Amino acid sequence: xxxxxxxxxxxxxxxxxxxxxxxxxxxxxxxxxxxxxxxxxxxxxxxxxxxxxxxxxxxxxxxxxxxxxxxxxxxxxxxxxxxxxxxxxxxxxxxxxxxxxxxxxxxxxxxxxxxxxxxxxxxxxxxxxxxxxxxxxxxxxxxxxxxxxxxxxxxxxxxxxxxxxxxxxxxxxxxxxxxxxxxxxxxxxxx
Amino acid sequence: xxxxxxxxxxxxxxxxxxxxxxxxxxxxxxxxxxxxxxxxxxxxxxxxxxxxxxxxxxxxxxxxxxxxxxxxxxxxxxxxxxxxxxxxxxxxxxxxxxxxxxxxxxxxxxxxxxxxxxxxxxxxxxxxxxxxxxxxxxxxxxxxxxxxxxxxxxxxxxxxxxxxxxxxxxxxxxxxxxxxxxxxxxxxxxxxxxxxxxxxxxxxxxxxxxxxxxxxxxxxxxxxxxxxxxxxxxxxxxxxxxxxxxxxxxxxxxxxxxxxxxxxxxxxxxxxxxxxxxxxxxxxxxxxxxxxxxxxxxxxxxxxxxxxxxxxxxxxxxxxxxxxxxxxxxxxxxxxxxxxxxxxxxxxxxxxxxxxxxxxxxxxxxxxxxxxxxxxxxxxxxxxxxxxxxxxxxxxxxxxxxxxxxxxxxxxxxxxxxxxxxxxxxxxxxxxxxxxxxxxxxxxxxxxxxxxxxxxxxxxxxxxxxxxxxxxxxxxxxxxxxxxxxxxxxxxxxxxxxxxxxxxxxxxxxxxxxxxxxxxxxxxxxxxxxxxxx
Numbered sequence: 232x233x234x235x236x237x238x239x240x241x242x243x244x245x246x247x248x249x250x251x252x253x254x255x256x257x258x259x260x261x262x263x264x265x266x267x268x269x270x271x272x273x274x275x276x277x278x279x280x281x282x283x284x285x286x287x288x289x290x291x292x293x294x295x296x297x298x299x300x301x302x303x304x305x306x307x308x309x310x311x312x313x314x315x316x317x318x319x320x321x322x323x324x325x326x327x328x329x330x331x332x333x334x335x336x337x338x339x340x341x342x343x344x345x346x347x348x349x350x351x352x353x354x355x356x357x358x359x360x361x362x363x364x365x366x367x368x369x370x371x372x373x374x375x376x377x378x379x380x381x382x383x384x385x386x387x388x389x390x391x392x393x394x395x396x397x398x399x400x401x402x403x404x405x406x407x408x409x410x411x412x413x414x415x416x417x418x419x420x421x422x
Numbered sequence: 423x424x425x426x427x428x429x430x431x432x433x434x435x436x437x438x439x440x441x442x443x444x445x446x447x448x449x450x451x452x453x454x455x456x457x458x459x460x461x462x463x464x465x466x467x468x469x470x471x472x473x474x475x476x477x478x479x480x481x482x483x484x485x486x487x488x489x490x491x492x493x494x495x496x497x498x499x500x501x502x503x504x505x506x507x508x509x510x511x512x513x514x515x516x517x518x519x520x521x522x523x524x525x526x527x528x529x530x531x532x533x534x535x536x537x538x539x540x541x542x543x544x545x546x547x548x549x550x551x552x553x554x555x556x557x558x559x560x561x562x563x564x565x566x567x568x569x570x571x572x573x574x575x576x577x578x579x580x581x582x583x584x585x586x587x588x589x590x591x592x593x594x595x596x597x598x599x600x601x602x603x604x605x606x607x608x609x610x611x612x613x614x615x616x617x618x619x620x621x622x623x624x625x626x627x628x629x630x631x632x633x634x635x636x637x638x639x640x641x642x643x644x645x646x647x648x649x650x651x652x653x654x655x656x657x658x659x660x661x662x663x664x665x666x667x668x669x670x671x672x673x674x675x676x677x678x679x680x681x682x683x684x685x686x687x688x689x690x691x692x693x694x695x696x697x698x699x700x701x702x703x704x705x706x707x708x709x710x711x712x713x714x715x716x717x718x719x720x721x722x723x724x725x726x727x728x729x730x731x732x733x734x735x736x737x738x739x740x741x742x743x744x745x746x747x748x749x750x751x752x753x754x755x756x757x758x759x760x761x762x763x764x765x766x767x768x769x770x771x772x773x774x775x776x777x778x779x780x781x782x783x784x785x786x787x788x789x790x791x792x793x794x795x796x797x798x799x800x801x802x803x804x805x806x807x808x809x810x811x812x813x814x815x816x817x818x819x820x821x822x823x824x825x826x827x828x829x830x831x832x833x834x835x836x837x838x839x840x841x842x843x844x845x846x847x848x849x850x851x852x853x854x855x856x857x858x859x860x861x862x863x864x865x866x867x868x869x870x871x872x873x874x875x876x877x878x879x880x881x882x883x884x885x886x887x888x889x890x891x892x893x894x895x896x897x898x899x900x901x902x903x904x905x906x907x908x909x910x911x912x913x914x915x916x917x918x919x920x921x922x923x924x925x926x927x928x929x930x931x932x933x934x935x936x937x938x939x940x941x942x943x944x945x946x947x948x949x950x951x952x953x954x955x956x
Binding site for chain 1: 426428430453454456457537538590591593594595596597666669670672673743744745748755756757758759760761762763764765766767768769770771772773803806810880952
């Protein structure tokens, strides 16, 4: 069994924290894991992505092949669409629905969301709004992870919740509970 | 006791070196190599053992200091991005002539596809050029294991060993099983002066000795546990795969294909011949330039069919990926969904509130009155000034080139000519450029944009922080033509007036806009807040 996840967003949105939590959960669950990140120049407000591969078997390639991703997990709707050629036949897109506009030629929002909604399997939510409502504005990425949890069958939500505790533990109980709250809201939100 | 840790390739290199008894890491930050030194700086074992890990001014000072540590008998690691090899090449090549005492490993992190670079040169050519062994790990585990192997090999052959990794390995995480740390070497300086004093008489002897070691380095590669030949028992296609290329082959491997994995060089010619005689044709899968492919053609001769990047079976430029390797192996697949319609490029940009923004705003405002002006840029975050909305620089070539190219252009008669260089790039390779400009009284205006850090690679210490005025004065810049300003919108009038005045001056002037990087400032504030809460 394997799950290949394409994580995407804009530099600074916290996709690497999502990757870290999933990585921690996978390690606890005894899975094989490879996670290719992008560091350096592109982190400055540009598009960023990370390939996350989980498997019960050995994993060879650090990168996901075209047409094979099980999940595109994106902090930004246009960035979700950018990696569409990587999405597999049964693949799911889980994304924030709120555009992050820092370029002059950002596409028309309505047309963008229409294209997204036309995909066979897609879940989108205004994760920043959800995080603000929860009074945990910095935990939007954990709302997204909560949404995705249903589509990562190789891990249980319990694994992910435990990983959130481990990863954010050093930042105090408030940070942990904010992130768990956000995760749960995302998980429940797309029932 | 062995334990499993989730590590980036870079971190696995770092931990592997520490476990191999490292005494010092020497490096200048550069993507994708930066995390090696950062890991060593933070690791408890490194603190406990007093491993030297402060950032160096450039790759050449790093290489030389590491050679000095090796001279003293201890194990040293030098890390850099691929283009850093150009900067340290003098010391690197001659370190093969002197040979080493304590183990010396040079790690070059190549960046095929130029994710954060100006070229995609392949560092393996440097190893061949210097006649030393090269290691090329395929996995994070090999990054760890091969460090101890590399240091042992270096001490056994008394040669530096080059380890080459690429971005996708450096910046990819996987579980790594560690072992038991080896102790550090004792101080044991080399007493053989004739090895180290490279006067022509000695150098000739040393070079002959180096050439004399070639059969032994070849033998080591031939017997290396990291070079493995797997024969399928069926003729047809044989594959030679190196480094991470091997992973993409395994991902797509048809069962009836024989594979030679190469992770240690000189290229094991015996294994190449064995693969060739068991196959009808050979495909070479290597990330970077066709280093193996060219040599295989030499080993097998013109009659034997060899394909790879040179024949177009794999792309000639850019990094390998599972898709192009699958195609080369005849596998079908590919996208299910086409590219999206609602898509726009999102290039990186300068952070909101960044001082470089104010610098370019001021410069553009003044240069609007000088349509013939040219701005020579340099390597750093401020290279992003080439993109909209600023479009403020006309060149970016290599570390330090802004000042010296500006000087050359001024020598040719261009005016006004401006150089824009960051603080860390200036100490890396711009100081000698400025000295040339001063000595020739070149009519250039240098903007030394100082954000008190090496920002682009994530905020490492910058070698000249708080010393820039003193450095410029000492290099001979006149006091009247050296200005420090604070790049903020409220100071725009003063900054533009200063630039305008210095553009008219027919000699060297330096303007230092000085304000801390937004990223390091925010990090410090978060740290302070966290400390307050505890």
